[in-house]
Amino acid sequence: MREVSAVEITRVVRDLFMDANINLGEDVLAAFRQALETEESPTGREILNELIENARIAREEQIAICQDTGLAVIFVELGQDVHVVDGDLNKALNEGVRQGYKEGYLRKSACHCFTRKNTGDNTPAIIHAEIVPGERIKVTAAPKGGGSENMSQVMMLTPAVGIEGVKEYVVRRVRESGANPCPPVVVGVGIGGTFEQAALIAKKALLRPLGVRNEDPEVAALEADLLARINDLGIGPQGYGGRTTALAVHVNMMPCHIASLPVAVNIPCHAHRHKEAVI
Amino acid sequence: MPDVKKVTTPLTEDVINTLRIGDKLLITGVIYTGRDAAHKRLTDLVEKGETLPFDVQGQIIYYVGPTPAKPGKPIGSAGPTTSYRMDAYAPTLIALGLKGMIGKGMRSKEVKDAMVAHKAVYLGATGGAGALISKSVKKSDIIAYEDLGPEAIRRLEVEDFPVVVINDAHGGDLYEEGTARFRRS
Numbered sequence: 001m002r003e004v005s006a007v008e009i010t011r012v013v014r015d016l017f018m019d020a021n022i023n024l025g026e027d028v029l030a031a032f033r034q035a036l037e038t039e040e041s042p043t044g045r046e047i048l049n050e051l052i053e054n055a056r057i058a059r060e061e062q063i064a065i066c067q068d069t070g071l072a073v074i075f076v077e078l079g080q081d082v083h084v085v086d087g088d089l090n091k092a093l094n095e096g097v098r099q100g101y102k103e104g105y106l107r108k109s110a111c112h113c114f115t116r117k118n119t120g121d122n123t124p125a126i127i128h129a130e131i132v133p134g135e136r137i138k139v140t141a142a143p144k145g146g147g148s149e150n151m152s153q154v155m156m157l158t159p160a161v162g163i164e165g166v167k168e169y170v171v172r173r174v175r176e177s178g179a180n181p182c183p184p185v186v187v188g189v190g191i192g193g194t195f196e197q198a199a200l201i202a203k204k205a206l207l208r209p210l211g212v213r214n215e216d217p218e219v220a221a222l223e224a225d226l227l228a229r230i231n232d233l234g235i236g237p238q239g240y241g242g243r244t245t246a247l248a249v250h251v252n253m254m255p256c257h258i259a260s261l262p263v264a265v266n267i268p269c270h271a272h273r274h275k276e277a278v279i
Numbered sequence: 280m281p282d283v284k285k286v287t288t289p290l291t292e293d294v295i296n297t298l299r300i301g302d303k304l305l306i307t308g309v310i311y312t313g314r315d316a317a318h319k320r321l322t323d324l325v326e327k328g329e330t331l332p333f334d335v336q337g338q339i340i341y342y343v344g345p346t347p348a349k350p351g352k353p354i355g356s357a358g359p360t361t362s363y364r365m366d367a368y369a370p371t372l373i374a375l376g377l378k379g380m381i382g383k384g385m386r387s388k389e390v391k392d393a394m395v396a397h398k399a400v401y402l403g404a405t406g407g408a409g410a411l412i413s414k415s416v417k418k419s420d421i422i423a424y425e426d427l428g429p430e431a432i433r434r435l436e437v438e439d440f441p442v443v444v445i446n447d448a449h450g451g452d453l454y455e456e457g458t459a460r461f462r463r464s
Contacts, residue, residue, distance in 0.1 A: 043457075054408040061349075063349065064355065107345070109429070180383070234460065234462030
C-alpha cells in the first residue's frame with residue numbers, strides 16, 4: 001500500500017487549476033493555426049488571430065485566458081493500492097480548488113441555485129472519481145465555463161433513428177447553439193450507456209488531446225463526418241460567419257439498453273482547458 | 280471587414296444611425312458592467328419607480344463578470360458573457376435610453392425590436408478573449424451591488440475597446456447574414 005498525503009493532493013489540484021485557466025494547451029493553439037489556413041472569412045481569420053494573441057497575453061501576464069474560469073470539474077483515477085493519509089480525499093480536492101482560485105486570481109462562479117448567492121471560493125468541486133489498478137493517483141482539472149455548458153444536452157433517442165439520427169441530432173444541437181458557446185467550439189459526444197453515463201463519457205471524450213481520433217475506426221469515421229457537417233453550418237468564429245465552427249469533434253461510445261439510444265452533446269468553447277498530473 | 284470606426288460614449292442617435300452590422304468599432308469613454316443578478320436588481324428598481332445607480336441614458340452596458348484584478352492592474356480577464364440571459368431585462372433598459380449592449384450570442388426578437396424602436400445597438404466582443412480585452416480597460420470602479428462579487432456593477436474607463444456590430448438599429452443581424460453567407464448545407 002503506497003501512502004499519499006492529502007496535502008500533496010491539494011497542492012497538485014491548486015497548481016492544475018491555475019495552469020489550466022492561464023496556459024492554453026498547445027493542442028488548441030495548433031488547432032487555431034490550422035484553422036487560419038482553411039478559414040475563408042477575413043473576419044473569422046481576424047478572430048482566430050485575436051485568440052492566439054489572447055493566449056499569449058494570458059501566458060505572459062499569468063492571467064486567466066477567459067474570465068469564466070468555470071466550475072471546478074475534477075477527474076480522479078485512484079489506484080486501488082493507494083492509501084490517502086493526513087486527511088480525506090474529497091476535502092483535499094476541494095481545498096486545492098479553494099487555494100487555486102484564490103492564488104490564481106480566478107473568478108469564483110459557484111452559487112446557490114435560487115438565491116444566486118456566491119459560495120465565495122468556487123467550491124464545491126464537481127468530482128468524478130474511479131478506482132483503477134495500481135498505486136498512483138491521476139488527477140485531471142477541467143474547469144468548465146457556463147456559457148458553453150448551457151448549450152449542452154442529453155437526449156434519449158429512439159433506437160430506430162440509428163446512426164443517421166444521432167448525426168442529425170448532434171449537428172442540430174450545434175446549429176441551435178449558434179454564437180452562444182463562443183465558437184469555434186469543441187464538441188464532445190457520448191453515445192450509449194444510461195442517461196448519466198452518456199453525459200459523463202461525452203465530457204471524458206473532451207479530455208483527449210484535440211483532434212486525436214477515437215481508436216475504434218467506426219467511431220473515428222463518425223467523428224470526421226460530424227466535424228465536416230458542423231463546419232458546413234457556416235456559423236464560423238464567434239458566429240460572424242465562416243468555415244471554422246468546430247475545431248474538433250470527439251465521440252465516445254458504449255453499449256446501451258436494448259430499449260434506448262442515449263446521446264449527450266457537451267460543448268466547450270475554444271478556451272478548451274484541461275491539465276493533468278500523476279501523483 | 281469594413282474600416283474600423285472610432286466612437287466615444289455616451290452614444291448619440293446620430294452615431295447609432297450610421298452603424299451597420301459587421302462594422303468594427305473601437306470604443307473610448309465610460310461603459311458600465313452588468314450581468315444576470317445586477318439586471319434583475321435594475322429592472323426591479325424600474326418597476327418600483329426608484330432611481331437607478333447610474334443614468335442609463337446614452338450609455339453602454341457590458342455583460343461581463345471579470346476575474347479579480349492582480350495588484351497594480353485595473354481589472355482581470357474581462358471577456359463577454361452570453362447575452363440571452365439578459366433578454367428578459369434589456370427592453371426595459373433600452374426604453375429608458377440605453378443605447379448599447381456588449382456581449383456575445385443571439386438576442387431575442389423582443390430585444391431586437393426594442394433596438395429598432397428606440398435606436399440602440401448590440402455589439403459583440405470576442406468571447407473567450409478576456410486577457411486581450413482587459414488591455415482596453417484603463418480604470419474600473421465598483422459603483423453598485425458589491426455584494427454580488429463578480430456580478431457587481433462597475434464603471435469602466437475604456438480606450439479603443441474592440442467590438443463588432445451584431446444588431447444595428449435598422450434591423451440587421453450579423454449572425455443571420457454571416458452564417459447564411461458561409462452555409463453549405
